[in-house]
Amino acid sequence: MTQEWWRDAVFYQVYPRSFADSDGDGEGDLAGLTQRLPALAALGVDALWLTPFYPSPMVDGGYDVADYTGVDPRYGDLAALDALLARAHELGLRVTIDLVPNHCSSEHPWFRAARDAAPGSPEREMFLVRDGRGPDGALPPTNWRSVFGGPSWTRLPDGQWYYHLFAPEQPDLNWANPRVLAAFEDVLRFWLDRGVDGFRIDVSDALVKDLDAGDTPDGSPVIPKGADSPLHDYYRALRRVMDAYDGDRMAVIETGAPPEEVALLVRPDEMHLAFDLALTRVRWSAAELHEAVVEGLAVARLAGAPATWVLENHDLPRAVTRYAADLALAGEYVPEHDGAARPVTRLTAADLARGTRRARAAAVLLLALPGAVYVYQGQELGLPEVEDLPDGVREDPVFFRSGGVATGRDGCRVPLPWSGTQAPFGFSPPSATRGPWLPQPDSFAALTREAQEAAGDSMLALYSELLAVRRREPLLRRGELTWVGDLTSTPDVLAFRLTAGPAALLVLVNTGAASVPLPAGEVVAASVPRAELAEDAARDGATRLLPSDSAVVLRLVGRAT
Template sequence: MSNWWRDAVVYQVYVRSFADGDGDGIGDLAGIRDRLPHLVSLGADAVWLTPFYPSPMADGGYDVADYCGVDPTFGSLADFDALLARAHELGLRVLVDIVPNHTSDEHPWFVEALAAAPGEPARERYLFRDGRGERGELPPNDWESIFGGPAWTRLPDGQWYLHLFDPRQPDLNWRNPLVRADFRKVLKFWLDRGVDGFRIDVAHGMIKHPDLPDTGLDEQISLLGRGELPYFDQDEVHEIYRDWRQLFDSYRGERIGVAEAWASTSERLARYVRPDELHQAFNFALLEAPWSAAEFRKVVAESLATTAEVGATTTWVLGNHDVQRPVTRYGGGELGERRARAAALFSFALPGSVYVYQGEELGLPEVLDLPDEVRQDPIWKRSGGTDPGRDGCRVPMPWSGDRPPFGFSAGESWLPAPEEWATATVAAQESTPSSVLRTYRDALALRREHPALGDGELEWVDAPEDVLVFRRGSDFLCATNFGTEDVALDLPGRLLCRSDAATSWDGVLPGATAVWLGKIHEESA
């Protein structure tokens, strides 16, 4: 067994925004297939595709109307098969997004449930309840939607249904054995086509407390939270993943499951990756950490310790399609880019697996000034325009040229790219030795080649305040300066890579910079 996932570099493609093959301004499967060589040259081992299933797109495809098809916006099943075949030819594994917590309100199961009377079996696939109050006019409990507003919607017949996200995303009832059996069929459909695994959306949310008790919260909840809630991280959810693991293991080729899970503690998160459950769980702790040596070290130490207890690997994530891009999160502008580059090298050197969200390798910032009329995120709509939502990190990839949409599409892109991205395109950065792209490629090539990197152990080395230094094996050091001032370090070794793309090492580490050193001899350490 290779256990390939333990140190894989996985590249996340937001399907709508990666590459447009048919010129309609929206990314699609054919466009992705044509751009797969970019992932190979970057150094990725696998690609994770966000949902491409038939959907009314109330939430960018995370409202699925058919789990075994392809939305015409993105192509056809034949296009998917062609993409999968090409990826495998290039040595890339393919993970697809599965959305088991909820369906679209246009899914046949929910259409059937709405046509059924209260109490009929069709409604048991979802969470329908009578309301509170004298005439049932109040929601069954105080739960709120992640996207804002109540998590319950009332039907004309008087019953309410639960939706932790948009009203057009009704939550499934995973205590119903029919739901579990249907999803097993969905997983088999894609496994039989040859996919290498699944990223499981809201993996911690499928089981709700049977009593549906009030939370007592008086503030808006967030998906990116660690509170103990009666609809997240319930113990019974692990029964589902033990069953799924048996299914994955019945296929050849090491098929995997990756949980998008939030838990109140690192210990509870580690439960998702016990030996008989899933292979990976997204570790968002580094993504959440402020730019601080102390905070980064705390996250790394705690994450490695808790996953080691269950014999699992750790994943490192700095961004995705749901959060503000690292460059902007770390301060924006030149400072934000320097910090984002340093954070990338820091994370690439850690034990475990790395996830890279499309555009991070270009140092793209969050687009903060999108016109209101083009925004599509339900968070923007449900907040009445007070929360900008997630569209700013979903602006299409810039590939080439000096004018938007920069080679993404032959037509006008569904979200407009900023004019200043002309210098951030893949083509522009390929010809610039000091670019973010070239730094990513160099670092990921070294990561693949260096025997000390990937899975394994880490040893911290004493360092000045605001600096973190760790050793991998006897022949690799990573040093990162989280401060603003240059720091002189007495570290042995030859320069392998720098986040600021400088080509020499004199022992002085600038602020917001990471370096990799190799060829270290024990007697000089």
Template sequence: MPRNEHWWRDAVIYQVYPRSFADSDGDGMGDLPGITGRLPYLRDLGIDAVWLSPFYPSPQHDAGYDVADYRGVDPRFGDLGDADKLIAEAHHLGLKLIVDLVPNHTSSEHEWFRAALAAAPGSPERARYIFHDGKGPDGSEPPNSWQSVFGGPAWERLPDGQWYLHLFDVTQPDLNWDNPQVRSEFVDILRFWLDRGVDGFRVDVAHGLIKDKDLSDWTSTSQILGGLEPAGPPPPMWDQEGVHAIYQQWRSVLDEPRFSGSGGGRILVAEAWVQPASRLARYVRPDEMHQAFNFPYLDAPWTPVRLAEIIDESLAANDEVGATTTWVLSNHDVVRHATRLGYPVGQARMHGIGAGDPQPDTALGLRRARAATLLMLGLPGSAYLYQGEELGLPEHTTMADEFREDPAWERSGHTERGRDGCRVPLPWEADAPSYGFGPSDKSWLPQPAVWAEYAADRQRGVPGSTWELYRSALTTRRSHGLGGGTLTWTHKSDKSLMFTNGDVLVVTNFGTEPVELPAGATVLLSSEPLDDDGRVPTDVTVWAVL
């Protein structure tokens, strides 16, 4: 469990997607009481903290990332009392609790945006968002060429002729962070949740709050949650210098004695798709955020040379600013790594998979996913897990398109299937309705028939299961202090990686031939059984002591 004010430096944090974790009332939608009831499961797994994706009041055009009220709970998920019970129970079990904060945009149903629509151009109400006159003699052309990351233009015109910016869905208008009222409002929102006991905030689109004041044209195509090019200046809507002053102000709030004095430090976590590593590290300087997701690591192909490069670049960049490195393989926005790794090495990451797309090698994907996880958990720093990966869950790759809810599906003209496949409700019990997700057979997204074989009740206590591999890895990681250790390479090649972290040797074999362990090595944990000669087979990671 977290042990001190710097608990986050080596913590393993588990992401809960509230819609899909556990349903307490049988309506087919996960909720806060459902999460509270399953917290002992997470404690037993051995994680240190829970991160909750948004549960705020929302029309749910983008699964809650379109927030209508930052100080409430959507009735689909419960109420503020349920949130308080969840926070209290997590703390009772020794778990920290982090909530999502979505500051780049609000819902179009937020009271501020409704007021902006009712007000005139140039009004204080519109100044909270990014409204602009159009181009052309009658203003009928968008202010610039920016595109939404969900597809289509990033501008929407109102009947009075003005346009507003939405880098995401048309129902997600971007806030104007050059407006002091916006900054003040979010400081108050931080304090509201800190006073209720949360231990930190994962900050959505942390690199997007400040836009180039000149609204310079940018003609490159935006990817759905893709990284920025590592060379050249950042695009005019991403990674602008002004974002850092915002996070310095937020950090000063979290460091106030009333919030930092008891129960350990409160943290800020950046979702920032920024390259290179040295630029991302600027978000975790001592007076800014505490962690930033390592998306280049998530995006890396299953090749030892590239993985070693990213590991070295990440550790070096974060060491320069005294920050921990935060590793991640899956989340609610990307194809699950148990599926991603089932495709040929080097294939570009897909933004959703459907029944008509090439299907992965499921067994190979799980084998590599287990090895990848053990490699990641052997690295010094913090790590994030996405719900269900401890079960080896694959993506739902054959979901019928009629069930898709991700706005990327419609806005891309049905060229990007989007993120629904990694958001399917979890299987808890193989033989129960909705696989134990809730007391009824309802499930807001359809669960595939293969979910039964991945159900938690078929894995807990079963030697060799993915759940038991995760539990053992987290126990061993803590007992050997791997999160707070130091990496020293002992071997790097185009076939395998070996490094020590404290007294533990980590070996991953990417090649086709088995790899010998050093003489006298005692195996602590292996992602798959060793071969008959005690060697490390293909696509296997081993932890050992000498």
């Protein structure tokens, strides 16, 4: 029996507004993405994940959806989406899209009808609407706080309150109402009928809230996720919809729950994959990386589902900057407000160079882990976080709701540099009537795809090599991972073996400041040029050495250490 394609696929995350602009208005669109699909096929990824392109007021980057079965005019129309699907499939790329079931836009017809309807009406029952507390109901029903900062209740004109886990413009849906589940079953069918291969489910574990729990000590909402939560019935129903289609349609869930709760959501009759975000949260440390990988493997072990690895996404500071800041700020680059971050001091060119070297090593680790992998657009170019965006161009609600204390997520969403030596770096056509919706820094000139295609030692070249090696080497996708703890005398080395029968690969990641000896074996992939390994060996008189902040994959003979 052929294994389902998604079990060990590499997905490429596209943030459409920042990927490629075909019409010169400064914003990416579906036609621009379609034009650039050959570059993604050549890179060697298996599938795409598109963040929301639905009609939206864009209060939260499109995650405030006003129509679940349409395309926002800024991105094109349904014909453009159909053309994208057809071209991607022609190139052998699967296409998955975002599903946002926790909340919709306050401009969605569902909420507009609820706002205008009477308390207790069927329209209001689509949302989490409650009477307030205190005289005249003037106090919110609970003290719960929004993820984006501030209260998570907003009052309607007639005095009732509605709940929003995120911004007030993103009212939460009431999944206890069967009409909500039925509506989303129809949404899935709409896109599956058009040929979409799967979904990424946003805020997947937060659909159920226990509003009767009342106030909490820290204002956190009460969100049941255990085995008895009705959440699992909702996902079983959505799974049945997907299973009715051929082509191994799938869904990956976004969740920050502990492994034992995540495992419940990826049981055989629920969802297929679950992001493991642990690698995005840890510093450049062998011990912390080990802990992150152990967490990801725990879900796989508990549920029998593949691990799903992530190093970057549209909500988090870029890996190059995270690793550079870890060096410069001794761990003070602390995530705030669901992934937004504000560095304590500006990073130097030397810091970013070290961050890039570490990000190269992290790429080897990422693509050597068995299971599914997600790569965020620009990660393959080694883009850093754009930290000096003017406040006037920022759009993330995190920035505004925190009063500017958190800079938000705009810095990882700056449009991609494709070619040329000045903005818009090929993102928009020469006929563009306006610049990119977020300004690109001059430093992008050295990081364009065009410049990196001409450099054999670029981050793009490394990702291309790693993706090709991953395709050739089944052990990197499906091998049994076992830890190796006795290869070196330093705790700064992460080491594990991937095996299947007599075949074995050894993966080493050196997070320390000193080179370490390499065991015998053929170099399958490395984050540094092969010559650098040889130069260290000649200088130090050892057989071979793995330099500081680098990683390597070795082919072992039999089960040799």
